[in-house]
Amino acid sequence: MSARILDGKATAAAIKQELAERVAKLKAAGHTTGLGTILVGNDPGSAWYVGGKHKDCAEVGIESIRVDLPEETTQDELLAKVRELNENPDCTGYIVQLPLPKHIDTDVILEAMDPAKDADGLHPMNLGRLVANVNRPMASPLPCTPLGCVELLARHDIDLNGKHVLVLGRGVTIGRPVGLLLTRRDVNATVTLAHTGTTNLPELLAQADVVIAAAGVPHIIKADAIKEGAIVLDVGVSRVDGKVTGDVDPAAAEVASWISPNPGGVGPMTRAMLLNNVVEAAERNAK
Numbered sequence: 001m002s003a004r005i006l007d008g009k010a011t012a013a014a015i016k017q018e019l020a021e022r023v024a025k026l027k028a029a030g031h032t033t034g035l036g037t038i039l040v041g042n043d044p045g046s047a048w049y050v051g052g053k054h055k056d057c058a059e060v061g062i063e064s065i066r067v068d069l070p071e072e073t074t075q076d077e078l079l080a081k082v083r084e085l086n087e088n089p090d091c092t093g094y095i096v097q098l099p100l101p102k103h104i105d106t107d108v109i110l111e112a113m114d115p116a117k118d119a120d121g122l123h124p125m126n127l128g129r130l131v132a133n134v135n136r137p138m139a140s141p142l143p144c145t146p147l148g149c150v151e152l153l154a155r156h157d158i159d160l161n162g163k164h165v166l167v168l169g170r171g172v173t174i175g176r177p178v179g180l181l182l183t184r185r186d187v188n189a190t191v192t193l194a195h196t197g198t199t200n201l202p203e204l205l206a207q208a209d210v211v212i213a214a215a216g217v218p219h220i221i222k223a224d225a226i227k228e229g230a231i232v233l234d235v236g237v238s239r240v241d242g243k244v245t246g247d248v249d250p251a252a253a254e255v256a257s258w259i260s261p262n263p264g265g266v267g268p269m270t271r272a273m274l275l276n277n278v279v280e281a282a283e284r285n286a287k
């Protein structure tokens, strides 16, 4: 048996069409929607991601504001740019591309952002609202990759009620927050968070109904490690010989019932959810 594909590319395209309609509606009512990006340094991977976000914006009618700064930018200079975007009325939401150079304290930068303009959903205020469960629909932005995972499953009519989800990885962009979304009453999954300190990973993998692999270790999830019929989301992004390589060995598709390809799975969904956060921010402003 071969797993069915959780097609992130096609799902993201459908979401973008819906967003384009909402952006057009806002425009007709006199509201512009604008996404800002701040990129520090010359990492080609980061530059490629930021370029993709501006392309996405153009596709759905969102204006974009691009701020590219040199590697040697100081923390104070970056803070000044953050405050500029906080004040700029043409900027509905923005992101600071991560990772930042080592001489900059990422937490200080994220805290300086206006939480209402936090398109990534990574401001401590918004992560705190997620913990406190005050994220009623549209109350505040949610982190893009976790949201992308949940939306990708929902749009393939996969019900997680009562399912056991194993999350691999404890990073702030996915591993930590995704369980908070999955355990809300409307999703109702049971979640285990595994990480490098986990001593019984094989046991946990063997019983998981759903695996969300976000460790960033190429092909750490092998076909023989997962349960027959498991649903597998491959979130890890590594580069091996210049090629995007996920956390899941492609052979796992012979055992899983559903699998998200990588590339073409959660990556495009993350981008679509970023746009979604900006459009929601614009809709909140318009109210």
Ligand SMILES: Nc1nc(=O)c2c([nH]1)NC[C@@H]1CN(c3ccc(C(=O)N[C@@H](CCC(=O)O)C(=O)O)cc3)C=[N+]21
Pocket: 049, 095, 096, 097, 098, 099, 120, 144, 237, 244, 262, 263, 264, 265, 266, 267, 268, 269, 270, 271
């Ligand atoms: N402030 C901030 N917000 C982010 O959301 C953020 C970030 N920093 N830093 C880096 C990570 C990584 N990330 C990806 C987004 C889309 C794809 C994506 O669309 N990938 C395509 C193509 C992959 C390729 O060919 O390179 C795919 O999976 O099909 C991948 C990775 C967002 N990140």
